[in-house]
Amino acid sequence: MGDILRRNTRQRQAILEVLRGMTSHPTAAELYNAVRKRLPRISLGTVYRNLEVLARLGLLRKLEFGGTETRFDGDLQEHYHVRCVECGRVADLHDLPFDPSDLRVEGLGGYRILGHHLEYVGVCPACGTRMRSDGSSRSAAPGDSADQMVE
């Protein structure tokens, strides 16, 4: 029994450390692949379970946005996210002003407000570059060697 508890603690610690070393906001499956390099025998189920426990303990944040797979963030500082609509990558926006006093607004339907979610969406620099060089962008320069689009 004690052994199992110790092993769980070690696994949980490893998952948290790996997550904190990543800035990509991995999905559970992506995190599992990274954790496996340290703990080759860990299972995906164990990673899922520990992520739930760590989220409940407030040691990581779950990012659940409409229609996308849950991602995990080891950065507990308040910050916003921007998601690329092309490749799905999620980046941090640390420089936006965040005013926690906004959360204490009274009278929001009688709710005691615990927080809020805000997600920006856009096209990341890498996808923007790729779209331009593909000629898939509608604003392709005339005379481009890309196929002529007749509309």
Ligand SMILES: [Zn+2]
């Ligand atoms: Zn992208």
Ligand SMILES: [Zn+2]
């Ligand atoms: Zn983040």
